[in-house]
Amino acid sequence: MRRGRVALALLGGALLLGGCKAPTFGAFRGATTQGRDEFKLWVGFVIAGLAVAAIVWGLIFWTVIRHRRRGSDAIPRQFHENVPLEIVYTALPFVIVLVLFYFTVITENRIDAVASTPSEVVHVLGFRWGWSFTYDSSDGRSQGVQIATAAQPAALAQPATSAQYPQLVLPVGETTRVVLTSADVVHGFYVPAFNFSRYAQPGVVNRFDFTPTTIGVFRGQCTQYCGLYHSEMLFSVKVVSRSDFTHWLAAQQASQARSGSGATT
Ligand SMILES: [Cu+2]
Structure with a gap:
């Protein structure tokens, strides 16, 4: 746990100190104001995706390690449903999609906006x-x-x-x-x-x-x-x-x- 936190702090510090060296996740930083807006949206999407991936992979590995077969053939506790958990994992993706949708609409409107008097x-x-x-x-x-x-x-x-x-x-x-x-x-x-x-x-x-x-x-x-x-x-x-x-x-x-x-x- 502690080692993980130290690694995370080091990574965060490196990103902060690196300044403009922050990862672009494969996109261009954008050489126009419109392109920069698009880049910010892209980074937001990638970070949201990585956060979901971290939770999913974390739960998979935790389950695989914590509940691995250990000697006895005893069948573990069986249960069918967990209503609070099901509500959470239905509502949470819905909220994530809403947030991503909101920022997409805001950003696309800004990119598509045309000036009344262009140079x-x-x-x-x-x-x-x-x-x-x-x-x-x-x-x-x-x-x-x-x-x-x-x-x-x-x-x-x-x-x-x-x-x-x-x-x-x-x-x-x-x-x-x-x-x-x-x-x-x-x-x-x-x-x-x-x-x-x-x-x-x-x-x-x-x-x-x-x-x-x-x-x-x-x-x-x-x-x-x-x-x-x-x-x-x-x-x-x-x-x-x-x-x-x-x-x-x-x-x-x-x-x-x-x-x-x-x-x-
Ligand atoms: Cu062509």
Whole structure:
């Protein structure tokens, strides 16, 4: 008992001292405010699951050891029911499910909430086999910037962050609205580091917000099998500072004004 408590205290202390080294249980910490909310929900679910597992495994091992056969063949005390125990093990899972459901609804509402005035608006179009990102012009006059890939991928099996694939550029600390749809079949718009995935469906427009918290380049991919080059439907998301973003957007606008159409990367 004592040794167990010491081990638990050591584990807790290690987690506290480790600070950001706390386990992620296989998920990303989330590079957006929405992704962080999702991560917190995930950790809550895993801890709840581990607590239930500890009780179940503890009771199994306790029963196996405490009531193991010891010499005599005497049949132990027999009983059929234990009403208080049955009420507890019926009510407790129900309460656990209610609590998990409550936090899921709260978190999903926060993730799905869209800002009334996002800083930027990007139209994301999934198509066989690529993505295009079209930025609304903020002043309402100039032409929106479009980033797209060729429909036939040139380079197979490159990393998602390779220049062969289109890149969605977002300003850090600001909310960008993504307006997502598909030109042909169902695709999945998935950014693992954001803990976020959503269908790109033909005829349906999905709107959601990203508020990136971390500067960096993150990989993205299609998660719905959509045909021959599904595995080539890669892209990356680059999160930059506001000034870098403004410069990038202006450069894109200038080069597209020169070529007279959307740039193809
Ligand atoms: Cu696809």
